[in-house]
Every structure is written in C-alpha cells, then in structure tokens.
Amino acid sequence: MVIALLLVCVEISAQTGCGSVLVPKGKYQVGKKDSRQNPLRTVAVDSFRIAVYETTNREFAVFVAATGYVTDAEKRHNAMVFRPGLEEFRWIGDSTACWRWPNGISRGGIKDKMNHPVTSISYYDIRAYCAWAHVRLPTLEEWEIACRAGSKTDYFFGSEDSRIGEYANIWRGHDHMKADHSDGYMYTSPVGSFKPNPWGLYDMYGNVFEFCTGKLLPSESPTVAHARGGSWWCSKNSCHSFNSYSIGQVNVHASFSNQGFRVVKPQ
C-alpha cells in the first residue's frame, strides 16, 4: 500500500464551505477478511479530494435557496424518524419530517442546527445537490480509504471499539427504549465535534451514515444505494456499523434522519 502523503486543502468553497483532504493516487488495502460483502483486497484509485466535514444544513439550504429544489421527503411525506422508546431497528414514518424538520415538526427544526449534517434526505436528493455544487460522492472504496487513513484494523484507531466515543457521535445506550444524551447529543451533533481520524477527517464514524456511489454486485437493484460509517442511532449492541468495513444498503428514495453525506471535490 502506498503511504499517503496528504495535502490538506484549507480553501473555502462557496458550495461546501469546508476544507478538504487530498488523497494521493495509489494502491490501498480495503475490506475485511472473510467478509462476503466487502472482502479483503487491494484496490488502485486515482487521487481524490474529500471533504473534511459532512455536508451541513447550512450548505444544503444554500442549494435549496438557489434552485428551489424539493426533496423526496417533502414530495412524498414518507421520511422515517426516530423517537426514544422504539424497539431495536424500528423507525416510524412522519409525514411532517424533511431536512428542515429532520425528526418531524414536533421534535424541532434546524434553526439552531445549521452546522449539523443535513439529514432526512434521500440518495436522489444528494445526487441533485452534487450536480448543482459540482462535486460528487465518494465511491465505496474511496470512502473506506479516506476513513482508514492508512490503517488496516477495523477502526482507524485500532482493533477494538473501546475508544469509539472519542471519535464518534453514536448511541451509547444498550437499547433505544430511553433517550441517550450521554455524549451530549441524542440526534446529530455539529460537524467536527469529535476527534478527527489521522488524516484530519471528522465524523467518519457516527453522526450520519454517509452515502457513497457504487454497487456490491453489477446485478444489484437500481433502487439500492449504499452508505457507510454508522450514525448517531448506531449502538455497540445493535448495528455496530461505525467501523471501516461495513457497508449498508437503503432505498434510493428513502429519507432517514440518520443518513447524510460528505462530498468529493474537483481537484
């Protein structure tokens, strides 16, 4: 594997409003031994410049103001939201929920959360944002390379998850029956609230699942998109996808309050 020499870009972009990290062209190890969905392998990628932070509500608001874009959740009124007291993996539909009201109007809006990652948007919505902002999503492999930051372990900080709380906004409760504010946030946190990975990328684990492009199989349904890195909802007990290898799947039109994205910028 190439030892990456990283050039941290500190420019401020009108579309993204944050810095980015240049990942050099090279060969990198990705995947996990014995995994069917993400087997251990070496991949070759061109250089790419990935955002330091997840895309925020403020950035998405600029896009909506400029284009008048209406999201899937606003059109379909089918966003899925979370409230404490639900059984594991259970979410509820809320016709009032959308990116402005990520868990429904009754649970508050984003007025004081403009620096939080945008959520309750679908993969289709994100594609529209990227086209407007002249950016793109990372591929599944680019995301993992950036997340791993040269590491070969399950976490960029080691083999065990005991230090996950330093790096990620996750759910610390054993189940989801009671609210968990133990790390300061039940839902999303402002981007960059936790320690970055060794390459200076924040929230690679937790906060929101980050959509990527790419398929696990060429024959995969076109209605499936993939997101990675775990979210504020994910706990050690059920989900545990705040790691460098797991790959989730969700419908391209589904809007959940724990899914968002970070972008890859033009070089």
Place this chain on the structure above:
Amino acid sequence: MKPLAILLCFTLCLYACSSPNKKTVARRLKTDTTAKPHAADTVFSGDTNMTVPPYGLEKVQALIGKITSVEDTNSDGRTEALDEKTYALLSFREKFTYHMINQEAYSQNCDILPERTDEVHRIYGHLPDIFGEYEWSDRQLDFFKTNRDSVETLMKLLIVETNGVGDNFKEAIVEMNGKEMIPSLIDSYNKERKDHYILTVLMLLMKQNEYPEFMGSTSFKKLYDRPSDEYSAYLTYNKANEDLIIQRATNFYNGLSKK
C-alpha cells in the same frame, strides 16, 4: 421493482408455461445467485427462503406491479404500498398473500448488519435481515398482530404443504408473538434438522414471553444478556443445544396450554 417481486414474476411465468391448468399452489422459493435476477439478498443474507401463499396470488401480483409513485418524476420510484381503497377491497387471504410477498416500508441503512457466516454450524440468536431495503410497515405489522389466530391457521397449512418454514413466515411469527406456532415449527424442523433459524424463532418466542426456564439459562445469557454485539451472537450447533432448545420450547408451549 424489488428483487423478490422480479423473482416471483419470473417464477410465475415459468409456472404458467409449464402448467396447462395454471393452478396456483403454495410454494417456497429458495433464492440463490443462479435463480435470482438481483442477488442483493444473497449477498447480504445468504440464501433466503420465502413462502409464497397461493391465495389470490396472481391478482395480488398484478396489483403490486401497478404500484407506482404519483409524485415521483424519476421513473424507478415507487410508493411501495397499495392505497387504502385498493387494500380494503382485498379479502383476508389476499391481504395475507400481499403482506407475505411485499414489504411497504423502507428499512434503514444498517438493518442488514451484521453479516451472517457459517450458519450450518451456528444457531444465531436473531433472524437475519431478509427484506433488504424494505421492511413491513406499521399497517402490515398490525395485520399480523390483530389477526394472529387466522394468520397462524394459514401458516400452519402452508408449512405442511410447502414442507418448510419460509424466512418471511419466521419473521412474521416473531413479530406477532406467534407462540401457538411452536408445535408446527418443531415438526417442520424435525423433518430435516437443517434450518437452524427455526430454533432461533423458538428462542425468540421464549424470550419475548420471558419464559423463566429460558431466561435463567446459559443460552439466554450468551445470546441476549450481553453488553454488545447481540445481533452477532450465536450458539454452536450441536445435538445437545438443538435438543435443549426444542425441549425448552416444548415445555414452554405445554405450559401455555395449561393456563
């Protein structure tokens, strides 16, 4: 269109061609990489078996095929659910078929985790994800729970007829706390003793109902009373564990009938 629906259409076509009478029968579909046009379920969950009820199957299939998104401007979008009026016009048995072959709600991104491996030698504590990007909606779960007796009657018939318990049936049995299904589950398991997820269902039913003999067991502690990774937890498959689960489930069920 969902992979399962595509597979069902494909199977229906084959069946229609091969059967001059076009008689509809219950069947258990085993999805695998060779038979399934979209192999996402295979990737995430290994092979899955779905029991396809015969009740109004062609009618229900046609209705599912017509589900489209009114507001969506992207051609591959769908609303996933029959509208209330169409749904209300279905008979009970047709609704049963509809729910068993179509899931109305989106599932969240991490539902597929964790990956299951070496299932032949393991008895997992939880069922695998089988519906991919979808899951049953509240309306569908309410149907199972509200009509549990009637649903169980149909399930028992189809388990005998198809000689197995589909993964969708297992999921529904757990969702509706179908403890009355225990004898049927055990009978079906004993025919081949290969589908270890039937044992998983038995344990989940004992857990749901807080059956003391199971709640105090080493198996329960290993599978469900743990600080992390509950959904990865499993027992080693061996005859002793197999017999113990069946015996406990039998005791649990016999206790129910005495109440």
